[in-house]
Amino acid sequence: MNNPFALFDLPVAFQVDSALLNERYLALQKSLHPDNFSAASAQEQRLAMQKSAEINDALRILKDPIARADSIIALNTGEQENQEEKSNKDIGFLMQQMEWRETLENIENRKDTDELTAFAQEINQIRHAILSELSTALDTQQWDIAQAITDKLRFIKKLQTEIERVEETLLDF
Numbered sequence: 001m002n003n004p005f006a007l008f009d010l011p012v013a014f015q016v017d018s019a020l021l022n023e024r025y026l027a028l029q030k031s032l033h034p035d036n037f038s039a040a041s042a043q044e045q046r047l048a049m050q051k052s053a054e055i056n057d058a059l060r061i062l063k064d065p066i067a068r069a070d071s072i073i074a075l076n077t078g079e080q081e082n083q084e085e086k087s088n089k090d091i092g093f094l095m096q097q098m099e100w101r102e103t104l105e106n107i108e109n110r111k112d113t114d115e116l117t118a119f120a121q122e123i124n125q126i127r128h129a130i131l132s133e134l135s136t137a138l139d140t141q142q143w144d145i146a147q148a149i150t151d152k153l154r155f156i157k158k159l160q161t162e163i164e165r166v167e168e169t170l171l172d173f
Contacts, residue, residue, distance in 0.1 A: 004058035
């Protein structure tokens with residue numbers, strides 16, 4: 001696995017300095033701009049394009065808290081999770097997921113935009129709390145716990161997408 005932190009010369013940490021990341025991204029992309037390789041061989045041009053794609057992938061990973069956490073865990077454990085082969089063993093969270101989905105379905109059926117807004121805010125607060133838990137687990141190198149927390153975040157992300165879909169439906173976008 002490539003180390004997206006090393007590519008941007010950043011420490012392997014969950015908290016990333018966004019301004020520094022963006023500054024280094026722009027510098028790297030500027031150095032790989034096609035104009036800089038117009039007189040280069042086809043192979044050098046291809047290598048520059050590949051490096052540019054690698055930089056874009058690394059940026060995507062570092063900007064997404066779930067992908068960033070997955071990367072940190074993989075770099076420290078040497079293991080990459082296969083999401084298709086996993087199942088969430090946290091029964092309490094599974095029950096909470098079912099309750100949230102039922103709540104969202106009821107809100108959609110009632111077409112209650114005020115309740116949807118409140119529900120979206122509640123889920124966003126929960127997401128921030130889970131991100132804080134994740135940061136602590138990664139800082140203390142509790143890789144299994146961090147992986148379980150990223151699984152929760154994946155669900156929250158999907159739920160937020162569903163909330164947006166319901167919002168668009170209710171507001172006739």
